Amino acid sequence: MFGKLLQHSFRIFILSAKSQARSSARVRRYGKMSKPTIYLTRKLNSAAMKRLEEQCVVELWEGPDPVPRETLLSNIANKKGLCCLLTDRIDQEVLDAGTDLKVISTMSVGFDHLDLPAIRAKNIRIGYTPGVLKDATAELTMCLILATGRRLMEASKEAATGGWSSWSPFWMCGMGLLGKTVGVVGAGAVGSEVMRRVKPFRPKDLLYVNRTPRPDLEEELGAKQVELDELLATSDYVVACTSLNSDTQEMFNEEAFSKMKKTAIFVNSARGGVVDQDALIKALENETIGAAGLDVTTPEPLPLSSPLFKMKNCVILPHIGSATYTTRYAMAMLAVENLICGLKGEEMPEELKAK
CATH class of the missing domain: 3.40.50.720 (NAD(P)-binding Rossmann-like Domain)
Incomplete structure (x- = not known):
């Protein structure tokens, strides 16, 4: 009897082990x-x-x-x-x-x-x-505005290569923001933050182009919504912060550059595709506009053979708008x-x- 009981218990143990194995496998x-x-x-x-x-x-x-x-x-x-x-x-x-x-x-x-x-x-x-990158990109855009307007890259190179011989009253003069008109194309998350950062520099006017009005920016910053042609014609700084789509593809073309002031500074921290890059090169070479600051190009990376790298009036960064660790x-x-x-x-x- 004890043998049968032991055999029965062993059979239950084996069945239980198989069941657990199947369960574990499942x-x-x-x-x-x-x-x-x-x-x-x-x-x-x-x-x-x-x-x-x-x-x-x-x-x-x-x-x-x-x-x-x-x-x-x-x-x-x-x-x-x-x-x-x-x-x-x-x-x-x-x-x-x-x-x-x-x-x-x-x-x-x-x-x-x-x-x-x-x-x-x-x-x-x-x-x-x-959302999470709007502040970093706006900061970088401000860096481009200031670096291009005040000719920082050009001045740094002069200092490093012996071009700096003494203090001179009109050497390396550039354009500041005080009393100038700044036009921002695209008043979304990044564009609106750029305007907020420009405001303390006391520009004369803050203009913007956007699909819809931004009464909040108009009340907060005194910004004014205008048509693109007016912005191009009156702005000392033209800042591209618009998204790239079928409507904005190469919107900054030869015609657009021809409408800008000859002293105007063009800054692009949006996408390279919003610019007709050949037209930009031509505008810089012919002094149709004053200078350009670019964080984005077409293509990326920009070939070292590009004429843009050879121009003193062009600052080029390698698409680092959002490049902070945070x-x-x-x-x-x-x-x-x-x-x-x-x-x-x-x-x-x-x-x-x-x-």
Whole structure:
């Protein structure tokens, strides 16, 4: 009897062990299945990576440069989500390769690198990172305004190469902001912050061009909404802060530059595509305008052979508008949260919705 009892207990133990094993196997499989696989086109900071890896199976391009096109196409298959940068062109070809994509999250406020109609045709949700970079970009825009107007780069080079022989009353004179007219094209998040930073320099007038009036800026800063032609003709500084779209593509062209003052300073911290760059080069060479300060160009990086690098009246920066540690970390975390929330079917912190 004791033998039968022992045999029965052993059989129960074996069945229980098999059941637990099956249960454990189900948990492990469920754990893998419950984490969607995503592709990341550039490694982010440690906090953003940790958050992403908690919620997703992450595959990524670890190179310092943008992911090669063929690498992106070959790795996007079977991915539920994509976290990309403005250097990654996400078009029909990518979407055809990534047939399982549910969410695309870009670590940028601009979205001209995304084929929006093609993405929306596939009901793929889109996250982006506006707001968090407006202050850093506005600060950098002010740097360009001052550096270009006061000829800082040119003066620094003179000091470093022996051109500075003595103090001279009219040597290296430039244009300040006091009593000048500053025109901002695009009074959105960045443009409005640029105007707020310009105001303490006591300009004569603050003008802006925008699709809709900004009564808040008019009341707060005394800004005035005008038509583009008036802004171009009357501004001492013309500052491009507009987004790039079909309406703004190369809006600063030969005709636009011809309407500006010969002493006008053109500053672009928006997108290179809002400028006809050949027309800008011509305007600077022919002294149609006074100078230009650029954080963005076409293409990027700008080839070293570009005539712009040879001009004393042109300041060029390598697209560093949002390049502060605080801002870039915030952008990374927002891009990650957009992706995670989108994959869960939840509301994104910042979703780019069709208008």
